[in-house]
Amino acid sequence: MSTSTSTVERPSATIDTLRFATAGSVDDGKSTLVGRLLHDSKSVLTDQMEAVERFSADRGQDAPDLALLTDGLRAEREQGITIDVAYRYFATARRRFILADTPGHVQYTRNMVTGASTAELAIVLVDARNGVVEQTLRHAAVAALLRVPHVVLSVNKMDLVGYEEKEFRRIVEDFARHADELGLPGFTSIPVSALAGDNVVERSARMDWYDGPALLEFLETVPVGVEAADAPARFPVQYVIRHGEVRHYAGQLVSGALRVGDRVTVHPSGETSEITGIDVLGEAAEAAYAPRSISVRLADQRDVSRGDMITTGAADTAPSLTRDVRAAVCHLAERPLRVGDRVLLRHTTRTVQAIVRELGGFPELTTNDLGRIVLRTAEPLALDDYAAVRRTGAFILVDPADGATLTAGMVELR
Structure with a gap:
């Protein structure tokens, strides 16, 4: 093991990862939107696209059904619906993405909770013809309940309402009336046509009244990721590793930062100690930031075991x-x-x-x-x-x- 020490840097903002979820009512076009994102950002393999083209042709469709890029289960395809959380991974030059396409049916609200539980952004889709419906508000309420930091109201199928600005504004105003009641501090609204590709990856000339970003542009630039350096440190202990008389406490640092020399408290016992060493991937480090997996050593022989939590900070930031x-x-x-x-x-x-x-x-x-x-x-x-x-x-x-x-x-x- 190396004896040199270093500070483990935070992930660079140019290669960070955005976890986001899509949700909306049945047939609002979530899977088509995701398929369009993948296709137009050139994130689809040739054999995948060929399979989609073959299946679409078998169903008598003139053009490839991009929704099939996310409706991955055969039974779902045959029914023409999405009933589970479909995860997809893709990247652009600016950011990596982990996408959860969640089902729209009310009986699968639990699936939306699963998909949005780790998301930093939620896209709530609305059919421009139908506007805000009960399931729209239910999904928005779940996003608020899970404290998803960013919410995008994506008004889809704008091609079916003639790309009219008044239709878009009507839906945004209706959604905004419910936002405070739902506990949403704010949201971003974007008019799109997933089927035609308007404002998904490229800005649309057919909606020149809209001067905001296309959806992918917003996803690439919305501030997300690591917490503030002064966030309270939270380190749940997963393993206790013994090397002779020395104990290493291993796990994932889920919030804040830990540094050699920090005074820490172990919960639930309330005992205190000092960090004398931090290891990241077998290398000694002076500091580490969430969400790193690390091991730490303490100055005192404390009774620390799996399930305990090591924290730093003043009393008013303690759990x-x-x-x-x-x-x-x-x-x-x-x-x-x-x-x-x-x-x-x-x-x-x-x-x-x-x-x-x-x-x-x-x-x-x-x-x-x-x-x-x-x-x-x-x-x-x-x-x-x-x-x-x-x-x-x-x-x-x-x-x-x-x-x-x-x-x-x-x-x-x-």
């Missing part, structure tokens, strides 16, 4: 140590969740037993329900408000009988 968990949730499982149920709560690398105390006045939550919950855990957890630190403010509930995931939760401390 809340509690056994009473209040959260917004989306229920994912077919099995209902009821008051009195005993579950396992998985938070970062820690799993504890818990009991459901309240369900926001409802007797149970069923599949795709959004609601609020109060839990009592058997052991204290170090929690952050989801709005402040998404990774340490999120958890899942698991069925202790078979290990099935039941519910996704977002902690509400305020």
